[in-house]
Amino acid sequence: MEPSPVNLFEYGATNDSISAEWTKPSGAIDQYTFSCSDGTEDPSSPIVEDGTYIYQISCEGLSTAGANYTITVTSQSGDESSYESTITITAYPNSAVLRSSEITTRQITVQWDDPEGEEDYFIVDCGADWSTEFILNHDQGKDNTFEATCNVSIAEAPYDVTVTSVSGDKESPVTMTFTAATPDVVTFEDSSSNTTSVTVTWNVLTGADWFRVECSEGFPSPDYYLPGSATEVTCIWVTSGGNHSISVITRENNGESPAMVAYIVAGKLIFHVH
Numbered sequence: 347m348e349p350s351p352v353n354l355f356e357y358g359a360t361n362d363s364i365s366a367e368w369t370k371p372s373g374a375i376d377q378y379t380f381s382c383s384d385g386t387e388d389p390s391s392p393i394v395e396d397g398t399y400i401y402q403i404s405c406e407g408l409s410t411a412g413a414n415y416t417i418t419v420t421s422q423s424g425d426e427s428s429y430e431s432t433i434t435i436t437a438y439p440n441s442a443v444l445r446s447s448e449i450t451t452r453q454i455t456v457q458w459d460d461p462e463g464e465e466d467y468f469i470v471d472c473g474a475d476w477s478t479e480f481i482l483n484h485d486q487g488k489d490n491t492f493e494a495t496c497n498v499s500i501a502e503a504p505y506d507v508t509v510t511s512v513s514g515d516k517e518s519p520v521t522m523t524f525t526a527a528t529p530d531v532v533t534f535e536d537s538s539s540n541t542t543s544v545t546v547t548w549n550v551l552t553g554a555d556w557f558r559v560e561c562s563e564g565f566p567s568p569d570y571y572l573p574g575s576a577t578e579v580t581c582i583w584v585t586s587g588g589n590h591s592i593s594v595i596t597r598e599n600n601g602e603s604p605a606m607v608a609y610i611v612a613g614k615l616i617f618h619v620h
Contacts, residue, residue: 349375349423354433357402359516361411361463364435365404368419370395375421383416384408392422411463412439412513436514439465444509444522447493451501451553451599454524458509460490465511472496473506473521498526501601529554529598531606535577541586543567544610546594547578554596560605562591574598584612 350371357365377392382405414436421428440461447455468482503526510519532548554574559566561581584590589611596603
């Protein structure tokens with residue numbers, strides 16, 4: 347009488363191995379023979395039926411990460427064999443190796459080379475409040491290199507960027523932390539003064555949202571807070587002949603630059619920056 351076939355289940359997988367298990371079917375069985383579509387069987391075929399309730403086998407040393415492989419098992423009783431039971435299992439794909447491509451105060455761009463093996467697509471998770479998870483298909487790479495840009499909500503802040511290689515039902519994520527850029531400082535261009543005020547100018551700074559200004563004495567004019575298009579500020583009501591400082595901080599995408607400070611003597615044309 348033909349023995350009952352086994353019912354195979356996936357037991358586990360790595361990027362270079364797969365495993366399956368089964369429970370003893372009903373009826374008389376002497377042993378199980380099995381084979382792998384690739385790699386080496388562990389243990390070696392056959393397995394003698396010894397009353398153990400659950401049996402497991404693995405295929406190790408698989409040639410391609412992320413590929414599909416099959417395990418085939420046959421029950422044997424005397425000279426009779428069951429029909430073959432086969433299961434297809436996907437090995438885990440290899441993870442990407444991330445690197446930064448370009449980082450600004452508003453965006454982080456990462457790159458990675460196509461990992462060895464097979465994958466269907468990549469999932470990119472920017473880890474930022476205003477970013478969404480998105481997919482890069484395999485045909486979106488260029489010269490086997492993939493690139494993803496994440497919008498960030500705060501300059502200077504760290505963000506965890508995760509790229510997941512996906513093959514079938516298997517996912518291999520990798521996460522790296524990247525820090526958004528610090529806003530650029532202003533470059534002072536010129537200064538002037540009279541007996542009651544000191545003025546400093548700077549070059550146009552592309553990307554600035556606004557500037558925060560402080561005077562060592564007196565009050566900034568037109569305001570403590572200037573629009574990103576501003577290129578000048580004056581501190582009024584200062585002491586004549588005194589050495590006065592003007593501090594300018596760039597604000598961009600909720601972050602701020604280090605302060606740039608100009609020192610100007612009221613009523614004299616002396617200019618020093620540090």
